[in-house]
Amino acid sequence: xxxxxxxxGILLLFWVSYVTDFSLVLLIKGGALSGTDxxxxxxxxxxxxxxxxxLSVLQFLYPFIxxxxxxxxxxxxxxxxxxxxxxxxLSLYRNIAKLGKVSLISTGLxxxxxxxxxxxxxxxxxxxxxxxxxxxxxxxxxxxxxxxMSFAFICHHNSFLVYSxxxxxxxxxxxxxxxxxxxxxxxxxxxxxxxxxxxxxxxxQGDLFENYCRNDDLVTFGRFCYGVTVILTYPMECxxxxxxxxxxxxxxxxxxxxxxxxxxxxxxxxxxxxxxxDCLGIVLELNGVLCATPLIFIIPSACYLKLSEEPRTHSxxxxxxxMLPIGAVVMVxxxxxxxxxPQDCTHGQEMFYCFPDNFSLTNTSESHVQQTTQLSTLNxxxxx
Numbered sequence: 401x402x403x404x405x406x407x408x409g410i411l412l413l414f415w416v417s418y419v420t421d422f423s424l425v426l427l428i429k430g431g432a433l434s435g436t437d438x439x440x441x442x443x444x445x446x447x448x449x450x451x452x453x454x455l456s457v458l459q460f461l462y463p464f465i466x467x468x469x470x471x472x473x474x475x476x477x478x479x480x481x482x483x484x485x486x487x488x489x490l491s492l493y494r495n496i497a498k499l500g501k502v503s504l505i506s507t508g509l510x511x512x513x514x515x516x517x518x519x520x521x522x523x524x525x526x527x528x529x530x531x532x533x534x535x536x537x538x539x540x541x542x543x544x545x546x547x548x549m550s551f552a553f554i555c556h557h558n559s560f561l562v563y564s565x566x567x568x569x570x571x572x573x574x575x576x577x578x579x580x581x582x583x584x585x586x587x588x589x590x591x592x593x594x595x596x597x598x599x600x601x602x603x604x605q606g607d608l609f610e611n612y613c614r615n616d617d618l619v620t621f622g623r624f625c626y627g628v629t630v631i632l633t634y635p636m637e638c639x640x641x642x643x644x645x646x647x648x649x650x651x652x653x654x655x656x657x658x659x660x661x662x663x664x665x666x667x668x669x670x671x672x673x674x675x676x677x678d679c680l681g682i683v684l685e686l687n688g689v690l691c692a693t694p695l696i697f698i699i700p701s702a703c704y705l706k707l708s709e710e711p712r713t714h715s716x717x718x719x720x721x722x723m724l725p726i727g728a729v730v731m732v733x734x735x736x737x738x739x740x741x742p743q744d745c746t747h748g749q750e751m752f753y754c755f756p757d758n759f760s761l762t763n764t765s766e767s768h769v770q771q772t773t774q775l776s777t778l779n780x781x782x783x784x
């Protein structure tokens with residue numbers, strides 16, 4: 401919302417969710433047309449070994465660019481402990497269906513976090529100064545926003561794994577499941593984005609939790625819940641990375657020893673990356689434009705256009721022809737903009753309104769400064 405403009409951001413969220421829904425169904429249709437049951441085999445059959453390698457790189461990089469548990473008080477210890485205790489054991493499962501109940505817990509916690517963000521929008525929002533351009537329709541960084549939104553909706557890299565875990569998997573059943581999931585997801589995203597942006601407007605950080613003050617006990621509990629959701633969700637990403645390694649180097653089959661060794665290596669490298677990075681915004685942008693955008697917009701459309709024998713005027717082909725160039729534009733320009741104009745990052749430092757007497761930390765107008773002085777008397781009632 402901060403990058404795209406609030407009204408345009410809402411419209412883009414609906415658009416990206418629709419494109420995601422369409423491309424997820426298109427992906428499985430492409431698998432049915434080609435007689436393949438993995439994303440890699442689909443691309444390999446459609447575009448040969450070069451396409452197979454490109455997709456493998458994208459699928460491999462996507463889970464690695466994720467930055468788990470952005471907790472700044474003892475974050476290195478917490479990340480290391482949670483990785484060894486929870487993430488690694490869950491990632492050692494060989495059957496993705498066994499993570500179904502774990503994913504359900506993660507979804508429940510996401511709903512709880514949303515409730516916390518909504519509550520703080522009501523109690524904290526009126527006391528945070530609003531930036532001057534908070535309500536403009538559109539902003540020049542909208543392409544970067546599309547990259548972040550693509551990151552939020554990307555699940556194509558493990559679609560075939562989930563599809564194969566369904567009882568009696570069919571394209572029709574998959575379509576119904578995807579439609580329902582995307583509808584729920586887009587409304588969760590809209591509530592998160594709207595409540596977060598209405599609370600902090602132009603001060604909104606790439607990681608929304610960086611906007612809240614450390615003495616806010618309710619939000620601290622929300623941070624804990626978020627850390628748990630990452631722990632429970634990341635093993636699904638590890639499945640994809642491990643599958644890529646297995647397909648490229650081991651012909652698709654891993655012995656028990658190699659399964660354990662590769663899993664430990666993947667988790668170790670990903671954990672080391674997360675220990676070195678404390679800015680979630682640039683992670684979301686680069687992941688979105690470099691990995692999520694081609695996996696959502698470009699590759700499913702290209703595969704379907706090459707495999708389908710439907711006439712050019714067929715709705716699926718028309719939509720694919722629209723998605724493919726748009727994805728290319730978002731990928732190229734989004735990457736350039738992410739490098740030249742990255743999102744703000746506090747690096748774990750608290751926002752100025754958490755220190756209402758320190759006016760030198762903000763460039764807001766006099767009226768905004770007067771608003772921040774009210775926080776000194778409201779801290780106890782709002783945050784505790």
